[in-house]
Amino acid sequence: GSVDKGVDFAQYFCTYSFLYHQKEMLCDRAVLDVGTGSGILAIWSAQAGARKVYAVEATKMAEHARALVKANNLQDVVEVIEGSIEDITLPEKVDVIISEWMGYFLLRESMFDSVICARDRWLKPTGVMYPSHARMWVAPIRSGLGEHKMGDYESSMDEWSNFVDETKTDYGVDMSVLSKPFSEEQKKYYLQTSLWNNLHPNQVIGSTALLKEIDCLTATVNDILEVRADIRSSITLENTRFCGYGGWFDVHFRGRKEDPTQQEIELTTAPSVDYGTHWGQQVFLMHPPIHVSDGDDLRVSFSMNRSNENHRLMEAEFHCEIQQTSGKLIPRFSNKFYIE
Amino acid sequence: GSVDKGVDFAQYFCTYSFLYHQKEMLCDRAVLDVGTGSGILAIWSAQAGARKVYAVEATKMAEHARALVKANNLQDVVEVIEGSIEDITLPEKVDVIISEWMGYFLLRESMFDSVICARDRWLKPTGVMYPSHARMWVAPIRSGLGEHKMGDYESSMDEWSNFVDETKTDYGVDMSVLSKPFSEEQKKYYLQTSLWNNLHPNQVIGSTALLKEIDCLTATVNDILEVRADIRSSITLENTRFCGYGGWFDVHFRGRKEDPTQQEIELTTAPSVDYGTHWGQQVFLMHPPIHVSDGDDLRVSFSMNRSNENHRLMEAEFHCEIQQTSGKLIPRFSNKFYIE
Ligand SMILES: Nc1ncnc2c1ncn2[C@@H]1O[C@H](CSCC[C@H](N)C(=O)O)[C@@H](O)[C@H]1O
Ligand SMILES: Nc1ncnc2c1ncn2[C@@H]1O[C@H](CSCC[C@H](N)C(=O)O)[C@@H](O)[C@H]1O
Numbered sequence: 182g183s184v185d186k187g188v189d190f191a192q193y194f195c196t197y198s199f200l201y202h203q204k205e206m207l208c209d210r211a212v213l214d215v216g217t218g219s220g221i222l223a224i225w226s227a228q229a230g231a232r233k234v235y236a237v238e239a240t241k242m243a244e245h246a247r248a249l250v251k252a253n254n255l256q257d258v259v260e261v262i263e264g265s266i267e268d269i270t271l272p273e274k275v276d277v278i279i280s281e282w283m284g285y286f287l288l289r290e291s292m293f294d295s296v297i298c299a300r301d302r303w304l305k306p307t308g309v310m311y312p313s314h315a316r317m318w319v320a321p322i323r324s325g326l327g328e329h330k331m332g333d334y335e336s337s338m339d340e341w342s343n344f345v346d347e348t349k350t351d352y353g354v355d356m357s358v359l360s361k362p363f364s365e366e367q368k369k370y371y372l373q374t375s376l377w378n379n380l381h382p383n384q385v386i387g388s389t390a391l392l393k394e395i396d397c398l399t400a401t402v403n404d405i406l407e408v409r410a411d412i413r414s415s416i417t418l419e420n421t422r423f424c425g426y427g428g429w430f431d432v433h434f435r436g437r438k439e440d441p442t443q444q445e446i447e448l449t450t451a452p453s454v455d456y457g458t459h460w461g462q463q464v465f466l467m468h469p470p471i472h473v474s475d476g477d478d479l480r481v482s483f484s485m486n487r488s489n490e491n492h493r494l495m496e497a498e499f500h501c502e503i504q505q506t507s508g509k510l511i512p513r514f515s516n517k518f519y520i521e
Numbered sequence: 522g523s524v525d526k527g528v529d530f531a532q533y534f535c536t537y538s539f540l541y542h543q544k545e546m547l548c549d550r551a552v553l554d555v556g557t558g559s560g561i562l563a564i565w566s567a568q569a570g571a572r573k574v575y576a577v578e579a580t581k582m583a584e585h586a587r588a589l590v591k592a593n594n595l596q597d598v599v600e601v602i603e604g605s606i607e608d609i610t611l612p613e614k615v616d617v618i619i620s621e622w623m624g625y626f627l628l629r630e631s632m633f634d635s636v637i638c639a640r641d642r643w644l645k646p647t648g649v650m651y652p653s654h655a656r657m658w659v660a661p662i663r664s665g666l667g668e669h670k671m672g673d674y675e676s677s678m679d680e681w682s683n684f685v686d687e688t689k690t691d692y693g694v695d696m697s698v699l700s701k702p703f704s705e706e707q708k709k710y711y712l713q714t715s716l717w718n719n720l721h722p723n724q725v726i727g728s729t730a731l732l733k734e735i736d737c738l739t740a741t742v743n744d745i746l747e748v749r750a751d752i753r754s755s756i757t758l759e760n761t762r763f764c765g766y767g768g769w770f771d772v773h774f775r776g777r778k779e780d781p782t783q784q785e786i787e788l789t790t791a792p793s794v795d796y797g798t799h800w801g802q803q804v805f806l807m808h809p810p811i812h813v814s815d816g817d818d819l820r821v822s823f824s825m826n827r828s829n830e831n832h833r834l835m836e837a838e839f840h841c842e843i844q845q846t847s848g849k850l851i852p853r854f855s856n857k858f859y860i861e
Binding site for chain 1: 561564692693
């Protein structure tokens with residue numbers, strides 16, 4: 182059994198706030214918590230008045246959840262079930278599905294697949310999803326990280342080059358045929374892998390654009406296999422460097438159209454000085470940056486797919502052209518990134 | 522395909538030196554390189570005069586090996602075969618098996634299993650293993666790392682404790698039932714996981730003891746599933762701190778009893794000021810350290826097993842009693858570690 186040491190507990194409190202403010206949605210209802218972890222959301226649901234909470238957890242964490250439920254004297258309401266949501270059965274359909282399924286840049290790790298499966302099998306036709314909606318956002322950013330990464334890439338290539346020389350001179354083996362694949366591998370690693378970052382809001386240099394909106398009640402696995410969007414962003418800073426893109430997400434708790442919450446709650450992972458989350462933002466850096474200025478118009482075609490090698494990871498592509506206020510057009514350029 | 526960026530090329534040169542100095546062992550012989558990676562050992566074998574080299578590699582690295590062989594005009598001698606050594610077939614038995622199979626603390630990653638398999642299927646009865654022998658060593662050490670790790674553990678527990686208090690006061694959930702499993706998890710992570718370290722020779726505070734000697738020609742998978750040894754070590758420093766154990770290995774290239782090399786080569790990963798390797802040493806720290814002095818006699822029962830959860834990883838146990846020069850006996854104390 183293991184208690185995840187990486188957990189950022191701040192998220193619990195954010196999420197809790199919706200359970201607390203939306204008691205009316207849980208009172209006397211049957212609830213399913215998909216991936217209960219330590220059991221905390223299940224417990225809060227019970228405290229908010231749920232009639233019954235099924236708390237499903239695939240890992241040995243289920244044992245801790247059971248202990249925590251017991252210690253809080255909620256074992257009559259919360260039933261912890263160890264198993265994959267795909268495999269288990271419940272004695273009834275539920276009114277509410279809650280889950281903290283969001284990965285980096287929303288979809289990394291693909292846990293939403295499991296939530297969809299839970300919904301299609303166990304949610305009543307009148308049921309409510311918690312969260313009910315999710316959105317992905319992107320904006321142009323400036324950042325000094327790109328230079329660091331470029332420096333790392335360059336010293337790695339310098340080392341390689343020395344190694345190739347030495348191997349040739351001292352050991353009679355010509356390794357230069359591997360220089361190209363080696364450099365591609367290093368580029369991928371240092372320059373084309375997106376980074377976790379806690380952006381400061383003033384690193385965002387243009388308007389934020391919506392990449393995707395998900396209605397958790399109706400989205401299918403197919404809908405989230407790929408994300409595609411043609412978006413625009415206007416640069417909002419005089420004379421600055423367009424270093425790449427920042428991506429993040431938010432989720433909402435609105436209940437259901439026929440059964441809306443009294444008060445809508447938002448959990449956002451946008452750049453913020455005071456309210457960082459463990460999700461941070463996903464940063465995609467270009468090499469080198471491009472000089473832009475106030476009013477320049479970015480037109481970006483974005484696409485994101487699951488990686489063939491590991492479907493929990495993803496690949497993103499940005500095709501961008503820039504219409505400058507001067508009238509000049511910077512023709513389309515493309516950047517591909519791995520989200521690992 | 523990928524060129525492993527983590528490779529420390531220094532090891533090639535060490536290993537090369539044996540191929541270079543033992544040309545007589547390779548001349549006109551058929552050689553199998555188990556896990557050829559970039560193909561470098563296969564190429565050196567060919568350059569040393571081998572008649573034929575079969576270079577087997579399980580990953581896409583095989584493509585790079587093939588390109589490297591071609592670029593060095595050795596495609597008539599070196600045949601690169603992509604596949605697991607367990608699955609492939611060769612057109613003949615070989616005179617020599619070479620492999621760079623050693624993991625951290627020799628046996629982590631368990632690649633020697635594959636070398637044994639190759640030997641039992643493809644080595645002629647008169648064949649030679651390269652390396653021919655391997656040994657594991659341990660010695661008592663001093664180190665400041667233990668205090669760091671203890672500090673990390675303590676701040677993690679402080680954070681947890683604040684979290685438990687807040688959750689109780691502000692959110693009405695008593696999480697204290699998870700404090701014990703959480704602390705055990707954190708202890709395991711910070712205090713009971715062995716560490717990679719490049720020890721300075723003056724951190725070794727007592728005599729070095731042999732844990733295991735492996736004859737690569739005869740060892741079975743069973744022989745290396747478990748390592749057990751009762752060893753002794755004398756403290757060689759006045760008034761010092763016994764902070765834990767350092768472990769490392771060496772391998773030898775001796776040929777075979779009936780067919781010994783003219784010159785024996787050793788590759789050691791012992792603590793060294795000038796000749797560090799990417800293997801470093803494996804460090805097992807105790808909390809707190811124990812005061813010892815010159816002449817104190819450590820009697821240690823050591824055992825190491827593969828972890829049940831992941832057989833490429835291992836668990837080690839040290840039971841130690843100390844006979845002090847004063848005559849006093851510090852009774853047996855035990856430490857368990859995870860090698861991850
Ligand atoms: N298919 C599946 N079935 C059951 N549990 C799953 C699952 N996929 C992921 N999980 C679990 O879902 C959890 C997501 S982390 C969220 C934990 C908890 N609800 C909280 O808010 O703190 C993990 O514990 C993971 O093991
Ligand atoms: N069972 C197996 N069959 C074939 N190759 C294997 C294997 N197990 C591990 N390997 C490969 O063995 C290599 C070990 S690293 C050593 C690479 C090279 N001989 C050198 O000296 O630089 C890795 O490339 C790994 O992919």
